[in-house]
């Protein structure tokens with residue numbers, strides 16, 4: 001039984017890779033606008049003050065896809081946690097189109113590098129968890145099924161996490177976020193642990209989901225090419241404490257091609273901003 005499921009998993013992955021390249025009509029923005037106003041933040045670590053964000057200031061229009069790039073440890077994840085409402089900034093303010101961010105809210109969902117699925121719950125039940133916890137599952141069962149279909153896992157509702165590939169597990173994690181119909185999706189290196197090919201197909205998949213659902217997206221990534229392939233804007237941060245070094249608009253239709261001369265030029269520009277002159 002397990003063998004059959006694994007075999008199916010491989011097929012579904014392959015099919016998903018092929019279908020992800022298909023163009024998708026955008027339904028238009030329904031996402032939340034975001035204003036990060038002069039935010040500074042830090043931590044006290046063993047009696048010492050660690051400054052992490054330094055007067056970070058930017059606005060995001062509803063429905064934009066922003067990639068956040070910067071050196072390791074500069075404060076990108078911290079910024080996502082602030083937008084998720086898990087922490088409050090020491091100074092400055094963060095607002096969405098609905099008002100100031102005072103705490104977590106189902107309209108703003110954070111997706112991590114590690115899918116962290118509950119191993120004893122089937123795929124369906126993992127996805128349904130948020131609705132179940134809020135007492136909303138009974139009237140939203142169809143939504144769980146819709147989201148399963150959206151991420152191409154409709155045949156895996158009854159599979160357990162250990163029966164999924166890494167890419168499929170990450171798709172479950174995305175579905176678990178999407179079932180709440182977020183207006184702002186916060187992606188903290190969601191593809192960081194995937195192999196190169198799965199990563200490529202998932203990049204297309206996330207862009208497809210974003211265009212279909214119309215949420216606003218903030219993606220933390222270390223991969224310049226990924227940022228340029230997926231985002232409508234790339235914000236580049238300095239070393240810690242993170243300051244905005246550049247805010248680059250990427251006006252290119254999807255699907256994008258990594259060899260596009262404009263994207264290659266942008267890649268060089270960003271490498272230079274991050275202090276790398278060499279072209280690897």
Ligand SMILES: Nc1ncnc2c1ncn2[C@@H]1O[C@H](COP(=O)(O)OP(=O)(O)OP(=O)(O)O)[C@@H](O)[C@H]1O
Nearest residue numbers: 043044045050052071072073074075076077078079
């Ligand atoms: N809760 C915390 N308490 C103390 N220090 C923290 C806390 N959270 C983050 N830090 C520190 O803040 C700095 C920024 O961390 P953060 O995870 O935001 O960076 P990042 O840019 O996302 O890094 P990476 O790209 O390597 O994931 C790091 O030095 C980290 O150790």
